[in-house]
Amino acid sequence: MEVRDVRLEDSPLGDGRARLRASVRYESGSIPSEEYWFDVPRTQAGELSITGNLWLACLLPLAAQIGEPLRVPLGVDRPLLENANRLMCIWRAWYPELAVVSVEADPIECAPPVRPRRAAAFFSGGVDSFFTVLRRRDVAPPSERAPIDDLLTVWGFDVPLERADAFGRLRARHELVASELGKGFIDVATNLRSTRWNTAHWSHLAHGAGLAGVALSLEGRFHTVYIAGGGGYRGLHPWGSHSVTDPLFSSWRTAITYDAVAYLRTEKIERIADSATALGALRVCYESWTDENCGVCNKCQRTMLALEICGALQRCRTFPSTTIDLRRIAQMDCSHFADFRELQDIRGLAVAKGRADIVDALDRSLWRGQRNRRIRLGLAAIRSQLRTLRDRLHGRRRLPGS
Helix, strand or coil, X not given: CEEEEEEEEECCCCCCEEEEEEEEECCCCCCCEEEEEEEEXXXXXXXXXXXXXXXXXXXXXXXXXXXXXXXXXXXEEHHHHHHHHHXXXXXXXXXXXXXXXXXXEEEECCCCCCCCCXXXXXXXXXXXXXXXXXXXXXXXXXXXXXXXXXXXXXXXXXXXXCCHHHHHHHHHHHHHHHHHHCCEEEEEEECHHHCHHHHCCHHHHHHHHHHHHHHHHCCCCEEEXXXXXXXXXXXXXXXXXXXXXXXXXXXXXXXEEEECCXXXXXXXXXXXXXXXXXXXXXXXXXXXCCCCCCCCCHHHHHHHHHHHHCCCHHHCXXXXXXXXXXXXXXXXXXXXXXXXXXXXXXXXXXXXXXXXXXXXXXXXXXXXXXXXXXXXXXXXXXXXXXXXXXHHHHHHXXXXXX
């Protein structure tokens, strides 16, 4: 695959915006080429990248997915060019079906004499991103101490491009959050998830690269961009955005930093429960594909439950209800290991806060989750044994003279 015809032009999304676009040509598949683009407010047009860094970062997971060499006709910073191979080796160790392909670009050997002056954080309005914005930087590790100047919200990732109404509401809400916290606000629109790029699995592989591509599109503005970490060190496992892989997308100008990986989700919720700004704009739902929380998916229910334990749910205006149905909590599906572990954390918070009623409901849910997981694992073992037996019988039938 090859990046071609990179250019800056007026955006068709409306007045006051600029579009950085390129054509990507593929060597295989039914689609010979596609247009990829990033839109920013016109005031940021002069800060858009003129290097190939963003194109290498965002396209690398697709190249590994489809097994095609990646050619970028612009200069790419030497550290990022070298890290591309490291990234693909890590991905292949996690997912053996991926390829390690060649990357062709002219290396940029040294950093520019002047670094950008601002730092930004990606901001979705969720628990992780609110914690990244609200946490104290003076007690953070050295790589995480740069004060945040701007919030970055992306249109085209979790809110699809065709939902302009939903993103308009989300943008207005995030602009208000930025104003209340004394930060700048920039929204970037991109069609990455409307192209072949989306065949690279978003959750397991590609979303860290997509965020890095957005960050590097504005490497003329930012010396540091924070990606909010999730799960804590205990939860580290192969994933699309990761403390091991995200920093490898850094360029000479812009450091990509995976933030606050040391904190559990319950610890983050305890912090944002004290923020009226966060409680007025919190959005955690991955089911609705809009700017709203559905209030019924597992993630909404777990967040609402933790807020209730912290005494903050009544003050949170972004869920359809401000009450918890403990019968529903007792029936919550936590047979997946990650759900089970998070409910255990919430149970610990409930014990610490003296909420025996919630502890009782969670105990029932956790018991059911353990039982269902044992059943599922048992059935999987039986299916595996049956497949092995079938293969052996099939092999015997094919023996000569049998």
